[in-house]
Amino acid sequence: MPSSPLHDPAFLPFKLDPVTRRVLWLRVDPRWRREAAFLDERALPADAEGGWLGFDSLLDVPLPRARAADAIFHIGHCGSTLLSRLLDSWDDVQGLREPLPLRTLADAWPLLRQPQSRIAPDQAPRLLRALWAAWSLAPAPRSRCVVKATSSCNALAASVLAMHATSRAVLLDMPLRPYLATLLKSPNSVLDAANAAADRLQVLHDHGVGDDLALHALSLPxxxxxxxxxxxxxFDALARGEHGDRVLRVDFEALLADPRAVLTALAEHLSLDPLGVDAAMASPAWGRYSKSQDHGYGRDDRAHDLHLAYERHRADIDAGLAWVSARLQRHPSLLAVAGERQAGEA
Incomplete structure (x- = not known):
């Protein structure tokens, strides 16, 4: 392994350890990257080549000059892996799905000004910038990358856009009712949402619409x-903010209902060849479970699962809808954020 793998597109920063202040660099081939749904231990090749280097392998090396990676940020369990795989249909795009060091930084970010932080406040942005530079290097014949973040990394979206003037972001979500049904049909998905709830509650507090809320008083739905x-x-704040011209909001239900129109808008937003839309429309990813390509799972399968979830979890779905309805009545400013369709459902 080179002493400075930051400039070698064959290597990826695979893990960040704030305790020992080291980075695990791995050589991973393009095919493995293309197949992996998660760039973490779940997809680690048995014969992976690499090793641990200190933070200086990121911080004390000139950053490579490459087109800054674009990004997909999302609310979780909303089709982001499918969207990432569809973007792989473009010959020049390398998709990187949920790199673990980004999650590590996102977990550390709220504590940076606290004495227990293991990463210095001025060091964290430098680490993020260097990691993004590494993820921006695409192995040939690809020439650009799109990083799909984990949903717990949404707080980093503004920093990524501020650091990289050419990066563009896609913000993916879906309407409330199918979102609740998607989560509630899977205990693991509910657990994911519960683990993210503290950070998300803080967002409401920070915007002045959650001062009366406490996490312990909220049921799981x-x-x-x-x-x-x-x-x-x-996402609304990002789209209306300083870098809003580099943000595209995408509704997953709209992608399923009119894929060509949404993919065309995505291609324009990310400056992709519009001719690539045909390849994305024909992608086998439409008929496979995105996180495990060995399993068939298409739009009809999803619709069937949601129908069952609406029947089996009706009470919990109604509880979630009622909670949002009450919040919108208490804070009418949120009506525009929720959207007319969702506000009507709630």
Whole structure:
């Protein structure tokens, strides 16, 4: 392994350890990157080549000059892996799905000004910039990358856009009712939403629409609904903010209903060849479970699962809808954030 793999597109920063202040660099071939749904231990090749180097392998090396990676940020369990795989249909795009060091930084970010932080406040942005530079290097014949973040990394979206003037972001979510049904049909998905609930509740507090809320007082369905509303608020602020011209909001239900129109808008937003839309429309990813390409799972399968979830979890779905409705009545400013369709459902 080279002493400075930051400039070698064959290597990826695979893990960040704030305790030992080291980075795990791995050589991973393009095919493995293309197949992996998660760039973490779940997809680690048995014969991976690499090793640990200190933070200086990121911080004390000139950053490579490459087109800054674009990004997909999302609310979780909303089709982001499918969207990332569809973007792989363009010959020049390398998709990187949920790199673990980004999650590590996102977890550390709220504590940077606290004495228990293991990363110095001035060091964290430098680490983020260097990691993004590494993820921006695409192995030939690809020439650009699109990083799909984990949903817990949404707080980093503004920093990524501020650091990289050419990066563009796609913000993916879906309407409230199918979102609740998607979560509630899977205990693991509910657990994901519950683990993210504290950060999302803080978003409501930061925007002055959550001062009366406490996490311990919210049921799990209410926490799921609260998280949806908080991420809608976060995405709305990004779209209206300083870098809003580099942000595209995408509704997953709209992607399924009119894929050509949404993919065309995505291609324009990311400056992709419009001729690539045909390849994306024909992608086999439409008929496979995105996180495990060995399993068939298409739009009809999803519709069937949602129908069952609406029947089996009706009471919990109604509880989540009612919670959002009450929040919108208490804070009418959130009506625009929730959207007319969702406000009507709630």
């Amino acid at each position: 209410q926490q799921c609904a609260m998280g949806w509303l908080a991420e809608r608020l976060r």
